[in-house]
Amino acid sequence: MAITDRFCPRCGERTNNEGLCNQCKVAETRWFSCEPKVQSVQCPSCGAIKQGNVWTDTDRNRDDLAHDLARNSVHVHPDLKSPRIDVRLNNMSSNRSYAIIIVQGLLYHLPVKGKCDIEILWQKEQCDRCNRISGSYYEGVVQIRAQGRFPSPFESQMAVSIASDIEESLQMGGERLSFISDMTETRDGLNIVVGSQHIGLLISKKVTAELGGRFTTHPKLIGEKDGKQLFRITYSVRLPRFQKRDVIKFQQKYAEVIQVESDNIRVFDFFDGKIKSVREDKIDKLIGNARNAEDAMVAFSDGNTVGIIDPLSSATRESVVGPSLKLKAGDYVRILRDDDQLIILG
Numbered sequence: 001m002a003i004t005d006r007f008c009p010r011c012g013e014r015t016n017n018e019g020l021c022n023q024c025k026v027a028e029t030r031w032f033s034c035e036p037k038v039q040s041v042q043c044p045s046c047g048a049i050k051q052g053n054v055w056t057d058t059d060r061n062r063d064d065l066a067h068d069l070a071r072n073s074v075h076v077h078p079d080l081k082s083p084r085i086d087v088r089l090n091n092m093s094s095n096r097s098y099a100i101i102i103v104q105g106l107l108y109h110l111p112v113k114g115k116c117d118i119e120i121l122w123q124k125e126q127c128d129r130c131n132r133i134s135g136s137y138y139e140g141v142v143q144i145r146a147q148g149r150f151p152s153p154f155e156s157q158m159a160v161s162i163a164s165d166i167e168e169s170l171q172m173g174g175e176r177l178s179f180i181s182d183m184t185e186t187r188d189g190l191n192i193v194v195g196s197q198h199i200g201l202l203i204s205k206k207v208t209a210e211l212g213g214r215f216t217t218h219p220k221l222i223g224e225k226d227g228k229q230l231f232r233i234t235y236s237v238r239l240p241r242f243q244k245r246d247v248i249k250f251q252q253k254y255a256e257v258i259q260v261e262s263d264n265i266r267v268f269d270f271f272d273g274k275i276k277s278v279r280e281d282k283i284d285k286l287i288g289n290a291r292n293a294e295d296a297m298v299a300f301s302d303g304n305t306v307g308i309i310d311p312l313s314s315a316t317r318e319s320v321v322g323p324s325l326k327l328k329a330g331d332y333v334r335i336l337r338d339d340d341q342l343i344i345l346g
């Protein structure tokens with residue numbers, strides 16, 4: 001026996017270690033532990049889960065959540081190498097599951113394997129967002145109106161889709177209380193009821209950026225909470241009198257609106273094909289919107305006179321067109337009507 005040989009002080013076996021042999025080290029190490037009971041709190045309305053005091057949206061199902069909870073309830077010793085945790089799940093009832101957990105790995109070069117059971121309690125609680133929505137809590141209303149007219153169906157649809165997109169991206173970013181609790185079309189326009197001032201502001205900015213016009217904010221004190229004043233804000237969005245693609249009449253000419261600035265309107269003149277600026281008060285008449293134009297066929301073209309077959313009456317009507325529009329019989333054009341006259345949009 002060499003003088004350098006060492007022996008385990010517990011079992012007397014030969015070992016290379018300074019102290020206990022590997023087997024005895026394993027035997028005296030509590031190398032894993034499990035929490036016997038864990039609970040999951042989930043919102044019955046929207047499925048959000050609560051960790052500590054924080055709610056988060058999730059699209060994981062109950063089995064996925066159970067596996068996560070089971071794994072997270074296991075604590076392993078830092079010396080355990082290549083740990084592996086397997087979970088077998090038994091769903092006992094709607095509010096209780098059991099999980100059997102097998103933990104294995106290498107500890108001091110020796111394979112180890114252990115088992116524990118945990119109980120998972122499923123609890124239901126209404127989340128912060130659903131609680132606010134069901135309690136009709138809101139922080140603002142975005143009112144979409146138009147100057148001297150009602151918002152068009154196109155504008156209302158655009159506003160609804162802008163608002164929904166903003167809500168979705170804020171929710172994805174974790175702003176749970178930036179929700180829309182109601183969107184209603186009233187006689188005067190669209191009302192969007194919002195859960196936070198942030199989402200109200202973003203909707204008002206995006207709607208005016210896309211559809212023109214401007215908005216003003218009107219806060220109203222509604223009370224006090226924890227020494228802080230609570231305001232509810234009305235975002236009053238005013239869409240411009242004319243909208244993009246409106247066809248207007250000014251100085252005996254017809255033109256299509258391509259851009260609306262504060263009181264200056266950029267139009268495309270159908271007669272000479274040029275882009276012009278017109279002041280709002282110089283516009284004589286709104287003919288309609290190019291989105292609602294009808295298709296009609298060209299019957300003949302003679303110099304700057306063209307004959308259009310009226311799709312309603314099938315009669316041919318003559319119109320004078322500018323040099324920018326080259327038409328021949330059989331072509332299709334889009335038209336709007338100014339009383340008896342057909343306006344060719346090109």
Ligand SMILES: [Zn+2]
Pocket residue numbers: 008009010011012013020021022023024025
């Ligand atoms: Zn030993």
Ligand SMILES: [Zn+2]
Pocket residue numbers: 043044045046047048126127128129130131
């Ligand atoms: Zn909820």
